[in-house]
Amino acid sequence: MNKKKISIAVIKRLPRYYRYLYDLLKLGITRISSKELSERMNITASQIRQDLNCFGGFGQQGYGYNVESLFNEISNILGVNETFHTIIVGAGHMGQALANYGNFEKRGFKVVGIFDVNPAVVGTAINGIEVLHIDKLDEFIKQNKVDIGILTVPYDQTPAVADRLARLGVKGLWNFSPMDLELEHDVVIENVHLSDSLMVLGYKLNEMRNRNKSKN
Amino acid sequence: MNKKKISIAVIKRLPRYYRYLYDLLKLGITRISSKELSERMNITASQIRQDLNCFGGFGQQGYGYNVESLFNEISNILGVNETFHTIIVGAGHMGQALANYGNFEKRGFKVVGIFDVNPAVVGTAINGIEVLHIDKLDEFIKQNKVDIGILTVPYDQTPAVADRLARLGVKGLWNFSPMDLELEHDVVIENVHLSDSLMVLGYKLNEMRNRNKSKN
DNA sequence: TAGATTGTTAATCGATTAACAATC
DNA sequence: TAGATTGTTAATCGATTAACAATC
Numbered sequence: 001m002n003k004k005k006i007s008i009a010v011i012k013r014l015p016r017y018y019r020y021l022y023d024l025l026k027l028g029i030t031r032i033s034s035k036e037l038s039e040r041m042n043i044t045a046s047q048i049r050q051d052l053n054c055f056g057g058f059g060q061q062g063y064g065y066n067v068e069s070l071f072n073e074i075s076n077i078l079g080v081n082e083t084f085h086t087i088i089v090g091a092g093h094m095g096q097a098l099a100n101y102g103n104f105e106k107r108g109f110k111v112v113g114i115f116d117v118n119p120a121v122v123g124t125a126i127n128g129i130e131v132l133h134i135d136k137l138d139e140f141i142k143q144n145k146v147d148i149g150i151l152t153v154p155y156d157q158t159p160a161v162a163d164r165l166a167r168l169g170v171k172g173l174w175n176f177s178p179m180d181l182e183l184e185h186d187v188v189i190e191n192v193h194l195s196d197s198l199m200v201l202g203y204k205l206n207e208m209r210n211r212n213k214s215k216n
Numbered sequence: 217m218n219k220k221k222i223s224i225a226v227i228k229r230l231p232r233y234y235r236y237l238y239d240l241l242k243l244g245i246t247r248i249s250s251k252e253l254s255e256r257m258n259i260t261a262s263q264i265r266q267d268l269n270c271f272g273g274f275g276q277q278g279y280g281y282n283v284e285s286l287f288n289e290i291s292n293i294l295g296v297n298e299t300f301h302t303i304i305v306g307a308g309h310m311g312q313a314l315a316n317y318g319n320f321e322k323r324g325f326k327v328v329g330i331f332d333v334n335p336a337v338v339g340t341a342i343n344g345i346e347v348l349h350i351d352k353l354d355e356f357i358k359q360n361k362v363d364i365g366i367l368t369v370p371y372d373q374t375p376a377v378a379d380r381l382a383r384l385g386v387k388g389l390w391n392f393s394p395m396d397l398e399l400e401h402d403v404v405i406e407n408v409h410l411s412d413s414l415m416v417l418g419y420k421l422n423e424m425r426n427r428n429k430s431k432n
Numbered sequence: 433t434a435g436a437t438t439g440t441t442a443a444t445c446g447a448t449t450a451a452c453a454a455t456c
Numbered sequence: 457t458a459g460a461t462t463g464t465t466a467a468t469c470g471a472t473t474a475a476c477a478a479t480c
Contacts, residue, residue, distance in 0.1 A: 009447065011419055015412035019394060033461060042398070045461095046449050053463060061462040062456040079418045093313035100309040103394065103411050108418065147421060172421040174414060178235060178319065182258070188424055190417040194408065195319050196231035198390060201406040202295045202324065203227055205363060205388040208404055225471065249437060261437095262473050269439060277438040278480040 006054045013051055014078055016041065021071040033064035080108045084172070085145050089161055090153035091116035091131045094176055098150060099126045109148070113140055141168040148172040155179065162189075222270045229267055230294055232257065237287040249280035296324045300388070301361050305377055306369035307332035307347045310392055314366060315342045325364070329356055357384040364388040371395065378405075 020041055024032060034045035041048070052058050052065075058073050059065045075081055086104075088095045091114050098104070099111055114126055115134045122133045132140065140146075149165040151158055151173060158177040165173065166185040173189045175181045178196065181189050236257055240248060250261040250268075257264070268274050268281075274289050275281045291297055302320075304311045307330050314320070315327055330342055331350045338349045348356065356362075365381040367374055367389060374393040381389060382401040389405045391397045394412065397405050 007447075012412075012416055014419065015409065015415040016396070018415070019412075035461080042396075044449060046451090047447090049461090049463065050448080057463065059462050060456060061454070062460045064461065077419065078415045079422045080415065082418075082422075084418055084421070093316040097309035097313035098410075101410075104414060107411055107415060109414055148417065171424065172417050174417055180232070180258075186424070186428070188417065188420040190413050190420070192408075192410065192413055193231065194314075194317075195323055196228075196235075197406050197408055198320060198325055199231040199234070199294045199296065199323060200227055201364065201388050201390055201404065202298075202300055203230065203293070204404040204406070205300070206295045206298075208387065208402070212402070223471075251437080260473060262475090263471090265437090265439065266472075273439065275438050276480060277478070278436045280437065 010051050010054055013043075014074060017048075017051070018071070018074045018078060018080070021067055021074060024067045025071055029067055031064050032067055032070075034059070036064070078107075082108055084109050084147040085112045086110065086148040086150055086174075087113040087115065087137075087140070087146050087170075088150045088152060089115045089134065089137070089165070090151065091118070091121045091126060092152060092154075095150070095152035096126055098152065099129065111150075112144060112146065115140075137164070138168060141165075141170065146170050148174060151175045151177060151181075153177070226267050226270055229259075230290060233264075233267070234287070234290045234294060234296070237283055237290060240283045241287055245283055247280050248283055248286075250275070252280070294323075298324055300325050300363040301328045302326065302364040302366055302390075303329040303331065303353075303356070303362050303386075304366045304368060305331045305350070305353070305381070306367065307334070307337045307342060308368060308370075311366070311368035312342055314368065315345065327366075328360060328362065331356075353380070354384060357381075357386065362386050364390060367391045367393060367397075369393070 020037065034048040038045040038048055049059070052070075055073065055077055058070050086109050088099055088111055091099070095114065095116070099114055104111070111127070111129055114129050114131045115137055116122055116131050117134050121131050124131055147170070149170045149172070151161060153161050155177050158175065158179060158181065162173055162175065162181050162183060166183050166187045171187055173181065173187060175189060175191045176194070178193055180191060183189065236253065250264040254261040254264055265275070271289065271293055274286050302325050304315055304327060307315070311330065311332070315330055320327070327343070327345060330345050330347045331353055332338055332347050333350050337347050340347055363386070365386045365388070367377060369377050371393050374391065374395060374397065378389055378391065378397050378399060382399050382403045387403055389397065389403060391405060391407045392410070394409055396407060399405065
């Protein structure tokens with residue numbers, strides 16, 4: 001039943017297709033060829049056709065792709081039409097920012113709980129959700145469906161909290177600490193390494209400066 | 217003078233080396249072989265040696281790598297020892313979270329200005345830095361060295377603000393809007409697509425569930 | 433010295449691109 | 457039908473891994 005495994009490179013491009021198709025839809029464009037889309041997205045038409053064919057033949061020879069139906073296909077592949085229940089563990093600045101970011105809910109990610117230890121925030125509401133003390137985590141997860149744990153706790157607490165969530169049956173972790181989480185459990189992890197990204201930007205900046213300097 | 221271009225795949229691994237070497241340094245480990253490091257990092261020793269040799273022969277046959285000197289080399293390559301001056305444009309939740317995140321300064325990224333249009337935040341201080349009205353952006357950049365603009369403005373304002381910063385001579389942009397910024401100017405851009413990352417997590421979660429289901 | 437481990441070349445693997453027959 | 461464009465196979469490119477001589 002399972003086809004060949006889809007490479008992570010392809011999967012990472014899916015949200016990008018999703019965004020571009022959404023924009024096309026809003027622009028009222030009903031059909032698009034891989035060539036036109038390739039020009040907009042700055043990738044090759046060949047890659048687009050290869051990528052999409054990992055999931056099925058969504059196009060039609062001589063016509064191209066119907067924007068709306070392709071958008072729906074990609075949405076389904078990404079699970080945007082489902083609702084993933086998430087909890088935010090760590091209601092510091094980053095946790096609060098994520099709790100307040102409306103875009104995630106549009107894509108099917110609903111924050112159902114926020115946890116912290118700090119008495120100054122426990123009991124307050126962020127974006128309409130009461131912050132609970134982390135002692136209530138076990139009870140909460142047992143009583144509520146929780147698909148994804150968003151980890152915005154301090155660095156040194158991250159492994160323990162991740163492990164605790166995994167033991168409680170949370171199958172997806174979105175980690176904001178600058179460490180590579182590895183768990184023995186059957187859990188999928190996405191790391192968001194903001195400082196890594198910033199350091200890459202710093203590197204590129206220096207590299208560009210050196211390039212320009214050596215032009216003289 | 218220029219050696220062969222270093223691939224983006226290698227560059228993206230540099231912060232990861234940086235983090236692992238920093239940890240080793242803190243653990244008091246003075247030397248490490250590519251083999252030992254490969255086991256910790258879960259990559260091949262061959263890749264480590266290939267990666268490092270893009271920048272120079274930092275190791276010694278029969279010995280391995282000196283942790284401290286390798287850490288220093290990687291730090292220099294990434295520019296961690298320089299100071300990049302950044303401004304945050306958009307003092308919403310994400311902008312505030314980034315302004316309050318101390319880790320960036322440790323890696324040489326110093327927030328020197330924060331800008332917004334909202335009268336409720338203009339004039340307040342975030343992490344000791346006064347939020348200025350965005351009308352003062354031009355004046356500020358002319359009077360201060362600004363290397364990097366951090367874009368945490370609303371989606372539809374992002375292209376215009378990016379363009380404005382580029383015209384004012386800001387050479388690095390760190391973009392948090394879910395769009396692929398492209399500028400004609402000589403500017404390097406790092407996109408942080410949080411919702412893309414979350415959607416990839418959602419995909420992986422579904423994929424794992426389907427895999428487990430079909431095991432039965 | 434002998435053992436260990438690098439730096440580097442060569443082999444392999446996987447991802448991207450090109451090409452084109454199928455077909456709408 | 458003729459033109460356009462897909463789906464898919466084959467070719468190319470680049471990145472990862474293996475191998476090993478050099479050498480500390």
